[in-house]
Amino acid sequence: MRLAELLAICRREMAGVRDPAPGEAEILVSAVTGIPRSRLFLSMGDDVRDAMGRLLPLIARRVAGEPLQYVLGAWEFFGREFLLSPDTLIPRPETEGLAERAVAALRRSPMARPLALEVGTGSGAIAVTLAAEVPAACVVATDLSPAALRKARENAARHGVSARVLPICCDLLSALKCGVRFAVVVSNPPYVTEGEWPLLPPEVRDHEPPVALLAGRDGLSVLRPLVAGAARHLSPGGELWCEIGASQGEAASSLPCGSLRPLGVFRDLAGRDRYVGWKNPEQEC
Numbered sequence: 001m002r003l004a005e006l007l008a009i010c011r012r013e014m015a016g017v018r019d020p021a022p023g024e025a026e027i028l029v030s031a032v033t034g035i036p037r038s039r040l041f042l043s044m045g046d047d048v049r050d051a052m053g054r055l056l057p058l059i060a061r062r063v064a065g066e067p068l069q070y071v072l073g074a075w076e077f078f079g080r081e082f083l084l085s086p087d088t089l090i091p092r093p094e095t096e097g098l099a100e101r102a103v104a105a106l107r108r109s110p111m112a113r114p115l116a117l118e119v120g121t122g123s124g125a126i127a128v129t130l131a132a133e134v135p136a137a138c139v140v141a142t143d144l145s146p147a148a149l150r151k152a153r154e155n156a157a158r159h160g161v162s163a164r165v166l167p168i169c170c171d172l173l174s175a176l177k178c179g180v181r182f183a184v185v186v187s188n189p190p191y192v193t194e195g196e197w198p199l200l201p202p203e204v205r206d207h208e209p210p211v212a213l214l215a216g217r218d219g220l221s222v223l224r225p226l227v228a229g230a231a232r233h234l235s236p237g238g239e240l241w242c243e244i245g246a247s248q249g250e251a252a253s254s255l256p257c258g259s260l261r262p263l264g265v266f267r268d269l270a271g272r273d274r275y276v277g278w279k280n281p282e283q284e285c
Helices: 003-016 024-033 037-042 052-063 068-072 093-108 125-133 146-158 223-233 249-253
Strands: 074-077 080-083 115-119 138-143 165-169 182-187 234-243 261-267 273-279
Touching: 003 024, 003 052, 024 037, 024 052, 024 068, 052 068, 068 074, 074 093, 080 125, 080 146, 093 125, 093 182, 093 234, 093 273, 115 125, 125 138, 125 146, 125 165, 125 182, 138 146, 146 165, 182 223, 223 234, 249 261, 249 273
Parallel strands: 115 138, 115 182, 138 165, 182 234
Antiparallel strands: 074 080, 234 273, 261 273
């Protein structure tokens, strides 16, 4: 079988997928053949006779509604591929903006070896990105899910930063009681409201971990204590950065934050409120 035939079969079988993203057939064929997507159309005559057996089970999972990222078992974030499982959220492009702000804050730190804390690390995408982008940094990565932390450890090893990423299984309040001062605290906390939950696409609602998505009536049940408790755990000049829902900018920026100074609400590339930041005073009172 030639690659062109395999791709045609994949496109035909994928017709049953609800709302597929552009290029999903090419992504799956690339995954099972090992041929980069950029070279697929230059390789249409290649013999791929052994790929069909690997492709069909993946198509069946996708047609059944499983997200493409879980079917593949990995997805790209900030230019690196991260292993995933149903115990971890799928990293999304808008969260790269959160990682960018946390990286910039780490680079602003006057510490020779700045420390960062990620609350709710999931696959470790943000924690590993911080360690990879700021080679002097060490990152504590916390999560309630032991299964998610296993993926975070795998991803830290995959990208060569295991020595500087410490995964810890604990809840939010325990993460803020470690007695260490951080240059950066970063989190993509749950922020889906109870009212929004039934409106989510079935791929999200039926497959991604609800504990990493749902946050009470107003979507701020996790963010609220995080903001309230962060000041005691940030070094002087340290920064807290969090992702929020598109309708939560005003409410999030108005949360009680102790001695922290609000940095404002910032928009993602689609023009929606998405990131909110606070800064600890340079000199403690």
